[in-house]
Amino acid sequence: MTDFIGEIAALSAACLWAVASIVYAKLGARIPPLQLNLIKGIIAIALFVFTIVVRGEIFPAIATLPMSLILLSGVIGISLGDTAFFITINCLGARRALLMQTLTSPMSAIFGLIFLQEKLNILAGCGILLTILGVAWVVSERTTDVKQISTTEFRRGITFGLLTAVAGAIGAVLSRSAFSINTNASINPLWAALLRLSAGILILMIWTLFKQHSFRLSNLRDSRTITATIFAAFCGTYLGIWLQQTAIKFTSVGIASTLLQTSPIFVIPFAIWMGEKVSIRAILGVFISIAGIALLFYLK
Structure with a gap:
């Protein structure tokens, strides 16, 4: 089982991101995207620090180059990538x-x-392609929640969608590079996740101040909203990023990224549980992706 630690971590992160995305979809109506991104990041950072203190893990002796790569990974993957993803959602809708x-x-x-x-x-x-095709078939299905958009919005959404993908890929490769560098001390995925997230959130905070966005805590006065935000941050950001860094450390970046992108597949069981109708096409897409995932595990 230890031979598959990277793959299992990636699938676990994808599953947790699916759970968190359902909660964030509800929270999005109450809290602006940028503010929500900052709040969940700050909560996750606090959880990382608490975990490190409890486990008694002192700050590792990380060389300058891998440290720089991890921090840069956070700046590109979280600050730039997440921001571009929010813009893509606004232009194209969640499924696109x-x-x-x-x-x-x-x-x-x-x-x-x-x-x-x-x-x-x-x-x-072939395994990577099969997994991607299965996910794409599920999320590209025509549903009533796909909004009608203008040509300008479409082009803007495609541009920022590509930027999201590029930023995510570069962030993953930078993290993998930091883990691959031969040093005397091995980088702990827990510390890598904290450093990566901290760098990304710091840039978001500076950007928020520069753009003079208002940061109102009034959105968190409702106890249910606070509980949901903490839960989503715990699952999607704290555990999700920790598992993501574990996956990137223990398997190739191509396989890790493929398995990390399977969140839409995990959403379907929750959708059925919540009483939503799921089409045969969506179910077939799940089986296609599972076939691709099984192929990747078999090759390991």
Whole structure:
């Protein structure tokens, strides 16, 4: 089982992100996206610090280069990538934005091949492609929640959707590079997650002050809203990013990114549980993705 620690961590993160996305969809009507992003990040940072204190893990002796790569990964992947993703959602809607985000997987594999010399055989490539096709088939299904958009909005959404995918791929490759560098001290995924998130949130805070956005705590006066926000931050940001960094450390960046993009597949069981109607197409898409995931595990 330890041979699959990276793959299991990636799928676990995707599942938790699916749970968190359902909660964030409800919170989005009450809290502006940028403010919600900052709040969940701050909560997750506090949880990371608490975990590190409880576990008694002192600050690791990380060399300058891997430290810089991790911090830069947070700036690009979280600050730039998440912001671009929010804009994509506003322009294209949630389903089309998720479809654009699936491009992160092949881009990560390509960047990993170019910059990290991570080679994938033909069968592994087929597994990645099969997984992406399954996810894409699910999120591209025509439903009543797909909004009608103008040509200008469409072009803007496509542009920022591509930026989201590129930023996510670069962030993943930078993290993988930090783990791959041979140093005397191995980087703990827990510390990597804290450093990456802290860098991303710091840039978001500076950007918020620069843009003079109002940060109102009045949105969190409702106890149910506070509880939901803490729960989503715990699942999606704290555990999600920790597991993401674990996945990137223990498996190739192409496979990790592919499995991390399977969140839409995990949403379906929750949708059925919540009483929503799920089409045969969506279920078939799940089985296609599962076939791709099984192929990736088999090749390991």
